[in-house]
Amino acid sequence: MQKLTSLVILLALSAIAIAQSNIYNRSEVNASLAPFYHGVASGDPLTDRVIIWTRYTPDSAQTIASINWEIASDTTFTNIINSGTVSTDAQVDYTVKVDATGLQANSWYYYRFSYAGQNSLIGRTRTAPSGPVDSLRFAVVSCSDYVDGYFHGYTKIVERNDIDAVIHLGDYIYENGEQGSLGREHEPPNRITELNDYRQRYSQYRLDRELRCVHQMYPFINIWDDHELANNTWFGGADGHDSLTDGVWEDRRTAAARVFYEWLPIRQPDLSDTLKIYRAFKWGDLLDLYMTDTRLIGRDQQDGNAIDDTSRYLLGTTQLAWLSSEMKNSTAQWKIMAQQVMMAPLEIPFIGPFTTDAWDGYRAERSRLYDTVLTNNINKFVVLTGDIHTAWANNLEDGSSNKIGVEFICSSITTMNSPFSVSASTIKAANPHIQYVKLTGHGYYILDINTYRCQADYNYVGDITDSTDLSQTAGPFWYTNDSANVLQESSNASIPRSSIFVTQPPKETSLISNLKRHELGAALIGAYPNPFWSYLYLKLYLFEPAEVNIEIYNMMGVLIRSKSQGELTQGLHYLDVEADNLASGAYLIKITLGDKLFSRKVIRY
16 A cells, blocks of 8 residues: 555656646745745734744755744844744754744734844734733634635735734645646645645645745734644544545644644644643733634534534533633633634525534534523623635524624635535525625635724635736625624724834845855755655755756765756756665765755655
8 A cells, every 4th residue: 555655646746747847836935035935924922922933944964953033123123122042953844933032012023033144034023912902903814725726815914014913713724635727736746644744735835925925924823623634623533534544543633733833833832732722812901812622622523413412522621611711700801712613503494504514513512602601791702713615794692592792704715615505695594693694705804803892894805716816805894892792784894003004024025146046056845755665755946957966875975876867947846766675774865956965864764
């Protein structure tokens, strides 16, 4: 099975390399960003600290790299607030995460990384406020499948320059092996199941210019959904996991969680448990934000025949107790629960629940949550949801018509809209608590919160299959005020506070001299998989045409094998390393382009 799988993957990679050698049809490698090609990011802001992130791409087979970082109050870094040096290596895929402390609440900052005199992009981030807060503003997004289209929603969020942070509700990447029709094929081309697969997939997404830019400009607050792991995940497995071909579920789950923490600017809530992702953020006296996990840690398997079974859980007893305690003891005006799947009931006439993967499949758990809200007299309860690839605004009510709160659901950034067999008007007629539904389109919403109302401004981008279409349509606008747990439609979009508009750092540019391209020669993005069983390939981007040669050395410095790849064109290449008959052990792969040398240490099982 292993040899057959390896052969299939190699054939697929070869086909991609031949058909799509030009990087600009795929993820980009911008020579001006070397050696931080994946850009920068920040996330999980608190009042005195924020996570800052980058990824270093080594040219040589060094084991450890020391990366410098600094954070300042200005774009010229004349007023540096904190700085330091952090080490990274292959154990974390050369990603770099720093919890930058010593910051002031409710403040914008600029940060950067450096190695050997080469600086990263300058990132912009901000801290959460403390004390009295008049207003807050977030962009809420989910479901960004690379192969389905261009991430124009991220670009429009950057252009706005009027939010405090981005809340990502999951499906940040997709694990599938689908290739789409836009020349944006997934890397690797197969459905990903192992550690190196997930790392390569995140690397591809983070090389996308639009995603890289939105990370540069705002802090993110992320949770996962199922596609960061496998389709329709639950704690003990997934619809998209076959143990006969995909291996042990627990191993796959552990690998996916590990890479999620490596590649995203998230502060791990519990260092002893990588599956625990739920956490809370306080934004002064205005808002408590609860990032919850309805996908994995407490979820029982989906079962359409047991949707009323009181022994089945979605949050799980531990997480529900945590959430209940947090909300009960909160002194903030608004309690906002960010989570993955649709909470409001969604009945399709003559069919029943649209999906039992959502809260409709766990009705007893929904009742337990609603009872918590009612029993503890929790007012101004708002739920943020993604997952369903369509946009909704719902009133939340229990079986006795008690008003629980409201739910805002964002459409996808790119993922194909969920198929419905009935129209939006039919859905609303059968579900009177649903106030707004749009079954087509892609985009995001702006969540604007102040002391008297919480409003979602829905925004839809143009054609996501057209790289040049950066159009956008605003509206509708739905809100709930501070005295009633019901939705109302507004005729106007929310107005951002004037103090939110601050200077953005310079965006990346692809302008770079031919001399610089010649000096760099190439970017060796990675060697995959590593360690490997029988197949090994290099992901190499050439900044100019070059004669490429690959050599394999053992750790004693003895040349084992050498092969010329011939003259290769500018762009992305997957180079097959003929390593299937090597003995187990460590090797040094050297890639030469004239007088330029790149290397990686690899391990053969």
